[in-house]
Amino acid sequence: MTAASAELRFDTGRVCLDLMATMAGRFGTEPVERLRSPQRLREWLTSSGLVPVGSPISVDERWVRRFQAVRALLHRIVHAELSGAADSRDIEHLGRLCLAPPPAPLARRGRDGQLRRAFATEPDCAGLLSLIARDAVTLLTDPPARARLRECAGEDCDLVYLDASRGHRRRWCSSEVCGNRERVARHRRRTVAAQS
Numbered sequence: 001m002t003a004a005s006a007e008l009r010f011d012t013g014r015v016c017l018d019l020m021a022t023m024a025g026r027f028g029t030e031p032v033e034r035l036r037s038p039q040r041l042r043e044w045l046t047s048s049g050l051v052p053v054g055s056p057i058s059v060d061e062r063w064v065r066r067f068q069a070v071r072a073l074l075h076r077i078v079h080a081e082l083s084g085a086a087d088s089r090d091i092e093h094l095g096r097l098c099l100a101p102p103p104a105p106l107a108r109r110g111r112d113g114q115l116r117r118a119f120a121t122e123p124d125c126a127g128l129l130s131l132i133a134r135d136a137v138t139l140l141t142d143p144p145a146r147a148r149l150r151e152c153a154g155e156d157c158d159l160v161y162l163d164a165s166r167g168h169r170r171r172w173c174s175s176e177v178c179g180n181r182e183r184v185a186r187h188r189r190r191t192v193a194a195q196s
Ligand SMILES: [Zn+2]
Pocket: 152, 153, 154, 157, 158, 159, 172, 173, 174, 177, 178
């Protein structure tokens, strides 16, 4: 696993898809687990914007396992919906996750006089998973957004993103990662063809 492939990514366009992107290369020989520790999950939670920077959160191994389980659920649902319809039990499970009350935000004035988002109380794991499940429900029930959902064209990449490009012709989850890999492979094929 290279350092770059283990980096957290926030370029799918939705927080529920960003959570799915914390496991990469499921179709390849070396799947990459980017949420491998409580510290990593805490980093993901603040970098994704779900949790305001500086908020106290008690992330532990149990949280990591629950986030990984919800990620697997979202993966099943989103990929099934892209090619047909998700299992109704999975859809019900997603709905149950939404029942937990999400953390209440408030605006707090910092020493510099600027208002910053904070949480009224320390969020729990179920409340944060509820935010992600609600994002998924909103996405799956929004036809214009669904029409822009794309599976990356990269060979062993299963990342899903919202295509917000002009003309809707984005082919890869990331032109730097999968787009670049594809260009290198194409160049190699051309070179081999020219030599034979
Ligand atoms: Zn990709």
